[in-house]
Amino acid sequence: MIKNVIEKIDQIAQEDPNLLAYDYLGKENTYGQLKKRSDEWANKLIQSNIPDGEPIMVWGGQTFEMVACFLGCVKSGHAYIPVANYSNVERLAMIHDVSKSKYLIIIDSTPDIDLPNVTVITPDEVGHDDAPISKDRYVKDDENFYIIFTSGTTGKPKGVQISHANLLSFLNWEISDFKLPTNPIFLAQAPYSFDLSVMSLYPALTTGGKLVVMPHHVTQNFAELFKVLPTLKFNVWVSTPSFAQMCFLDKTFNEQGHPDLTHFLFCGEELPHTEAVMLRKKFPDSHIYNTYGPTETTVAVTGVEITDEVLDKYDRLPIGRVKPDTQITIDTSKGDKEGEGEIIITGPSVSKGYLNNPEKTEKAFFKREGEKYPSYRTGDAGFFDVDMLFYRGRIDFQIKFNGYRIELEEINFYLSKNELVRYGVAAPKYNKDHVVKQIVAEIELKDGVKRKYSEGELTKMIRDQLSKDIMPYMLPQRYVYKNSLPISQNGKVDIKQVIKEVNEK
Ligand code: AMP
Numbered sequence: 001m002i003k004n005v006i007e008k009i010d011q012i013a014q015e016d017p018n019l020l021a022y023d024y025l026g027k028e029n030t031y032g033q034l035k036k037r038s039d040e041w042a043n044k045l046i047q048s049n050i051p052d053g054e055p056i057m058v059w060g061g062q063t064f065e066m067v068a069c070f071l072g073c074v075k076s077g078h079a080y081i082p083v084a085n086y087s088n089v090e091r092l093a094m095i096h097d098v099s100k101s102k103y104l105i106i107i108d109s110t111p112d113i114d115l116p117n118v119t120v121i122t123p124d125e126v127g128h129d130d131a132p133i134s135k136d137r138y139v140k141d142d143e144n145f146y147i148i149f150t151s152g153t154t155g156k157p158k159g160v161q162i163s164h165a166n167l168l169s170f171l172n173w174e175i176s177d178f179k180l181p182t183n184p185i186f187l188a189q190a191p192y193s194f195d196l197s198v199m200s201l202y203p204a205l206t207t208g209g210k211l212v213v214m215p216h217h218v219t220q221n222f223a224e225l226f227k228v229l230p231t232l233k234f235n236v237w238v239s240t241p242s243f244a245q246m247c248f249l250d251k252t253f254n255e256q257g258h259p260d261l262t263h264f265l266f267c268g269e270e271l272p273h274t275e276a277v278m279l280r281k282k283f284p285d286s287h288i289y290n291t292y293g294p295t296e297t298t299v300a301v302t303g304v305e306i307t308d309e310v311l312d313k314y315d316r317l318p319i320g321r322v323k324p325d326t327q328i329t330i331d332t333s334k335g336d337k338e339g340e341g342e343i344i345i346t347g348p349s350v351s352k353g354y355l356n357n358p359e360k361t362e363k364a365f366f367k368r369e370g371e372k373y374p375s376y377r378t379g380d381a382g383f384f385d386v387d388m389l390f391y392r393g394r395i396d397f398q399i400k401f402n403g404y405r406i407e408l409e410e411i412n413f414y415l416s417k418n419e420l421v422r423y424g425v426a427a428p429k430y431n432k433d434h435v436v437k438q439i440v441a442e443i444e445l446k447d448g449v450k451r452k453y454s455e456g457e458l459t460k461m462i463r464d465q466l467s468k469d470i471m472p473y474m475l476p477q478r479y480v481y482k483n484s485l486p487i488s489q490n491g492k493v494d495i496k497q498v499i500k501e502v503n504e505k
Contacts, residue, residue, distance in 0.1 A: 001172050002168060002171055002172055002175070002206050003168070004138070004140070004164075004168075005074075005145070005164065005167060005168065005171065005202060005206060006071065006074055006075055006138050006139075007135065007138075008206045009031070009034070009035070009071065009205045010035050012031050012205075012206075012208050013030075013031035013032050013034060013035035014035070016208070017030060017031060017032025017035070018030050018031075018032060019031045019032075019208060020210050021033075021034050021204075021205060021210060021211065022034070022064045022067065022210070022211050022213070023210060023211065023212045023213065024062070024063055024064055024213045024215070025213065025215070025218075025228070027064070029064045031208075033064075034064070034067070034068055034071065034205075035130075036130045037064075037065070037068035037072075037130075038068045038069075038071035038072045038075060039072070039075065039129075039130040039132065039133055040068075040072070040126050040127065040128060040129060040130050041068055041069050041071070041072020041073070041075075041076075041126055042071075042072040042073075042075035042076040042133045042137075043076075043127070043129040043130070043131060043133070044072070044121070044125065044126040044127065044129075045072060045073065045076040045078065045121075046076050046133070046137070048103070048119070048121065050078060050102075050103055052077060053077070053078070053143070053144075054078060054102065054103065055078060055079040055080070055081050055099055055101050055144060055147055055355070056073050056078050056079070056080055056081065056101060056103045056104075056105060057080075057081045057083055057092070057095060057096065057099065057101050057103065057105065058070065058073070058080045058081065058082055058083065058104075058105045058107065059083045059085055059087075059092065059104060059105065059106045059107065059109075059111060060082075060083075060084075060085050060105075060106070060108050060109070060192075061084070061085050061107070061108055061109070061191075061215055061216065061217075062188065062191060062192060062213050062215045062216065063107065063108065063213075065107050065108075065123055066082075066107050066192060067192075067201070067211075069105055069107060069123075070082070070146070070192070073105075074138065074139040074145055074146075074164075075133045075137065075138055076133065076137055077137045077138065077139055077143075078139070079139065079143070079144035079145055079146055079147050079161070080146050080147075081095060081099055081101065081146070081147045081148075081149065081159065082146065082148065082191075082192040082193045083095060083149075083193055084191040084192070084193040084216065085107075085108060085109040085111070086109075086191075086216055086217075086472075087111075087193070087471060088467070088468065088471065089111045089112055089113035090468060090469060091149075091157070091471060092104075092111055092113060092115070093113060093115065094156055094157055095149050095157060095159070096115050096118065097156075098149075098156060098157065098158075098159055098355065098356055098357070099147065099159055099355055099356065100356060101118075102117060102118055102119060103118065103119050103121065104118050104119070104121070105120075105121045105122070106120055106121075106122050107122075107123060139163075139164050140164050141163065141164060141165050142163045142164075142165055142352065143163055143164060144161045144162065144163055145162055145163055145164045145166070145167050146162050146167075146198075147159045147160065147161050147162070147355055148160050148162065148193065148194070148195050148295050149193070150295055150405055151398075151405055151406050151407040151410050151471075151474070152360070152407060152410060153397075153407045153409040153410060153413075154409070154410070154413060155410055155413040155414060155469070158354045158355075158357060158360055159354055159355035159356070159357070160195075160295045160296050160351050160354060160355075161351050161352050161353060161354070161355050162195075162295075162298055162351055163351075163352065165348060166298045166348065166349045166350070166351060167198070167202065167298060167349075168348075169298065169323075169325055169326075169347065169348040169349035170198070170298040170299050170300070170349045171202050171203060171206060173323040173324070173325070174199065174203045174265075174299075174300075175203055175206070175207060177303060177323070178263065178265065178287075178289055178303065179263075179287060180203070180207075180236060180263060181235050181236070181262060181263070182207075183207065183208050183209050183210070184203070184204060184207060184209040184210075184235060184236045184263075185204075185209060185210045185211075185212055185233065185234040185235050185236065185260070186200035186201075186203065186204040186209060186210070186211050186212065186234060186236045186238060187200065187212055187214060187232070187234045187236065187237050187238055187239070188200040188201065188204075188211040188212060188213045188214070188238075189213075189214040189219060189238065189239050189243060190238070190239070190240075191216050194268075195295040195298070195299050196238065196239070196240065196267055196268050196299065196403075198298070198299050199238045199265060199267060199291075199300065200236075200238045209236075210234075212232050212233065212234045214228065214229070214232065219243065219246075222249070225246070225247070225250070226249070226250045229247060229250050229252070229253065230250065230252040230253075230257055233258075233260055234258075234260065234261065235260045235261055235262050235263060236261075236262070236263045236265065237261060237263065237264045237265065238267075239266065239403075240266065240267070240268040240269050240400075240402075240403030241266050241268075241269055241270065241271045241272065241275055241403075242269065242402045242403045242435075243403055244264070244266070244275065244279070245275055248278060248282075253282065254282040254283065255282065255283050255284065255285065255286075258283075261283060261286060262285070262286050262287060263286060263287050263289070264279060264283070264286060264287070264288045264289065265289050265291060266288070266289065266290050266291065267290075267291040267292065267293065267299065267300050268400060268403050268405075269400035269403055269435070270317075270391065270400075270433070270434055270435060271290045271306070271317050272317075272433035272434075272435060273311065273314070273315055273316065273317055273433070274433060275433075276288060276290075276306045276311060276317060277311060280306075280308065280311065287305055288305065288306040289303050289304065289305050289306065289320075290303070290304055290306055290317055290318070290319055290320060291303040291304075291319070291320060292319035292320060292389070292391060293345075294345075294376070294378055294380075295351075295405070296350065296351045296364065296365075296376050296378075297326075297345045297347070297349050297350050297351065297376055297378075298349035298350075298351070299349075300323075301322060301323050301326050301328070301345055301347065301349060302319050302320035302321060302322050302323065302328070302389050303320040303321065303323070304318050304319070304320035304321060304388065316390070316434070318385070318388045318389060318390050319382070319389050319390065319391045320388070320389060321387050321388060321389070322387070322389065323347070323349075325347055325348050325349075326345060326346065326347030326348070326349065326350075327345075327346045327347060328343060328344065328345055328346075328384075328389060329344045329346070330342065330343060330344070330382060330383060330384065331344055331377070334395055337383075339383045339384070340381060340382065340383040340392060341381065341382075341383070342377060342378065342379065342380065342381060342382075342395055343378045343380045343381070343382040343389070343391075344375055344376070344377055344378065345375065345376045345378060346368065346371060346373055346374070346375040346376075347373050348373050350365070350373055350374045350375065350376050351365070351374070351376070352365075352374065353365050353374075363377075364376060364377050364379075365377075379394055379395055379396045379398055380393075380394060380395070381393050381394065381395050393434065397409050397495060399428045399436050399439075400436065401428065401436045401439060401473065401474075402473060404471075404473040404474070406439075406473070406474050408425075408426045408427070408428070408439075408495070409495075410470065410474070411424075411426035411439070411466070411470060411474055411476065412424055412425055412426055412495070414465075414466055414469040414470055415441060415443065415462070415466065417469075418461075418462055418465050418466075419446075420445055420446060420449045420453075420458065420461065420462060421443055421445060421446065421462065422444045422445060422446045422447075423443070423444040423485045423493045424441055424442070424443045424444075424462075425441070425442045425443075425485060425493055425495055425498045426439050426440070426441050426476050427439070427440050427441075427442055427495075427498050427499045427501075427502040427503075428440075428499065428502075429502050429503060430503055438477050438478060439474075439475075439476040439477060439478075440476060440477070440478045440479075440480060440502050441462070441476035441478065441479045441480065442480050442482055442485060442498050442501075442502065443462070443479060443480065443481050443482065443485075444481075444482050444483070444484055444485045445458070445481060450481065455479075455481060458479070458481065459479040462479060463475065463476075463479070485498060486498060486501075
């Protein structure tokens with residue numbers, strides 16, 4: 001059982017400094033280099049006199065330097081806030097606004113923004129002082145280890161605070177419960193600003209494993225993806241089901257093309273039955289796991305191996321059994337069907353709440369009387385069949401689209417802010433596997449606007465404005481102009497009705 005993430009990684013580095021830890025498209029780094037560089041980062045941050053406990057924003061891609069910097073942050077006693085370098089600068093500004101962090105580390109691709117009163121630190125300012133860091137400084141126990149920002153309903157992202165204790169609870173479960181190979185080689189595909197990345201990152205680095213990175217710019221380009229994927233060697237696959245589905249298009253994505261690949265860990269969205277069947281055909285000897293959990297409860301809290309028996313038994317796959325240190329209850333007051341209701345998670349991996357956002361924290365988190373750990377209301381609908389948990393969609397307007405978590409209300413907020421728009425609603429269009437295939441923006445324009453522009457012009461203007469406010473993956477694909485949108489009894493646009501109509505077509 002791992003007791004301290006930082007000490008464990010350093011211990012491996014001391015025992016076997018030449019062991020490979022990281023492979024970024026053929027550029028390899030060892031555990032020894034990881035220890036040295038993270039100590040250098042920690043010394044730099046200590047010398048920068050950053051106030052105790054202040055989180056640090058880290059902007060960058062998926063390089064070795066990024067990971068060394070994360071470890072440097074936590075060694076020097078600071079949580080890191082990973083921000084992907086393909087984010088728009090408005091998102092960075094919002095994260096700064098919410099976190100109040102006065103320090104920004106830029107690892108690569110400098111963002112075109114000047115944040116007032118923020119000190120920028122870059123890798124070339126980090127010297128070669130790798131003097132050992134006192135363990136007293138390390139982030140520990142309930143202190144924040146990382147803060148991941150997710151989509152928020154009011155246009156502002158929410159910063160989920162994950163402590164060292166939260167991370168340990170998740171980590172020790174993943175390492176022990178998934179029959180992972182010794183010295184596992186993990187595919188590291190998810191950008192570090194998503195908690196799915198934690199499913200590869202720390203289980204690899206605390207077990208003497210290796211991370212094989214498939215960077216964002218590769219996954220965004222089919223030609224690149226299909227050039228790179230067949231060349232990578234790993235034995236543990238971690239991704240959303242959508243990403244694996246994309247890889248089905250590569251003819252070499254099978255047991256012959258990837259003979260080392262023995263484990264698939266899925267998380268983040270519904271694993272369609274059809275996809276699991278396809279995977280069993282392509283990789284008949286591998287272990288496929290479906291896992292479930294929100295960022296707020298640290299990556300995943302349930303898991304199940306999807307065997308042929310499970311495939312035969314269920315048309316809609318289970319999301320698994322609860323990890324031993326955690327408790328899941330179903331709040332049936334929120335469900336339509338018997339036994340079904342909102343999934344509530346209680347346990348040591350549940351976050352203390354959203355950074356600097358007591359209002360949203362209080363809405364989603366609570367403490368049961370006499371209970372040591374916090375509870376989190378997931379907004380997910382589910383039910384138990386004995387000890388097996390099943391997911392049945394959302395009770396609010398959060399969706400997963402291509403693996404990305406999106407609050408539809410965040411899109412609506414910006415759509416409706418547009419000066420051409422009276423009401424705007426982003427509606428998910430589902431396929432028969434309950435997977436979102438498209439986001440449709442249903443729009444009621446302000447008076448007189450329709451006469452001035454063609455629909456093509458309108459869509460271009462609205463889309464251009466939206467792309468400044470929200471992440472690219474949140475942009476609707478279709479824009480439909482309506483004379484009026486349905487209004488509910490409280491006088492607001494009836495979002496549920498819009499979603500219903502979009503899915504009836
Ligand atoms: P995130 O915080 O990005 O990990 O998103 C968490 C949400 O993704 C959950 O609250 C669920 O709605 C959804 N989710 C995660 N894992 C699964 C799964 N295995 N099956 C269905 N939905 C999932």
